Amino acid sequence: MPLVELEHIEKWYGQNHVLKGVTLGVERGAVVSLIGRSGSGKSTLLRCINGLETFDSGRVVVDGEALDPQKTDLRRFRQHVGMVFQQFNLFPHLTVGRNIMLAPTVVKKQSAREAEEIAREMLGRVGLSDKFDAYPEQLSGGQQQRVAIARSLAMQPSVLLCDEITSALDPELVGEVLKVLERLAADGMTLILVTHEMRFARDVGSKLVFMHLGRVWEEGDPKELMAHPRTPELAQFIGAVAA
Amino acid sequence: MPEFTLWDITRNLLLAARWTVLLSLIAFAGGAIVGLLVTLARVSKFKALRLLMRGYIELFQGTPLLMQLFLAFFGLSLIGIEVSPWVAASLALTLWSSAFLAEIWRGCVEAIPKGQSEASASLGLSWLEAMRYVILPQALRIAIPPTVGFSVQVVKGTALASIIGFVELTKAGTMLNNATFQPFTVFSLVALMYFALCYPLSLYAHSLEAKLHAARRT
Structure with a gap:
């Protein structure tokens, strides 16, 4: 059974039909890249998976638990689903360590001790063990984004959603995050x-999903799809x- | 008729100034507590609550403080609740300052980027937890200068309580003027005392602002 299942997700922004029945399954351990032009609905779809966006009909199931933005205990649901943002969104008034320990x-x-232990472990995983007491603004963009990843990981999510997490970075900092x-x-x-990192999507990704006009236009093996796109x-x- | 020396006038004004200070503290503390609740309701996700609080703020910002004092004092006694000038002045000033503080603080809360609450929500924090640990601490930083600045308005606002018979600095000045017929001396001293109360607050607001800027590590 897929870890994340999206079934016929429909979403309207007023008159604007942004998601037109999107169905997608993500297996445990998969690395799925959503690509497409801006306005294709890919970010909106991602944000539906943890309830940051509501949807009008359809079903989102993560780890066997269905999400109904109106009824679900979002707080509990979101513990399964980590999210990292384009703008990092670290808490500027807290040190790196406190950022990770808060949730x-x-x-x-x-307990504080338990949380600190995990925070230090996660910082180690993103290669920033020495930054525990630093404030976010003392770090480079790439370092901040790695802290944001560590912060999400500390909640031990089943799936991590990444919303254009390298798009706000200077080119030379993209590599460390990838x-x-x-x-x-x-x-x-x-x-x-x-x-938008096509090379990453091809080399690391296990599945590529091309979204167009609010639909999954094509999906499949990244290398295959990039070499032989089926649609114009x-x-x-x-x-x-x-180019 | 007894002669009033300058010292007599000053001494009496200083004694009355205690009540100005106390009333200011009550109004500010009460206003801060009520104002915080109004702020939270004003930025909550419930539309009806937001509208209600907007009405509350508009009501107190859109009517003269003097009318609010009259209503609290005469209005309440009309419907059978006998209130002392103390209670009436404290009540009216608390509600009045809560409306202004709530509006100041709403702006500060809304100045915090949306990404902060989205990140909090994504980590599983509830709305109230996000407010408490993420949004309000950051809003506080930018709220302090305008809040302390507004406390100057509260101090000056207490002068209106003299109208309902509350003996504070202004009322004492009026009474002393009636007794001494030295309006220039008396009201100059009154003004000086208000200034002595308000100016340190302004200075404090500025120094807090500077300190908070310095505290931002670069």
């Missing part, structure tokens, strides 16, 4: 990414990204 202590009621993702993927973490829209998109 485990508040939401999971871990390397962290690659290592997570190798460790078996399930990742769903909205991304994907061919055109790949051409535009490569």
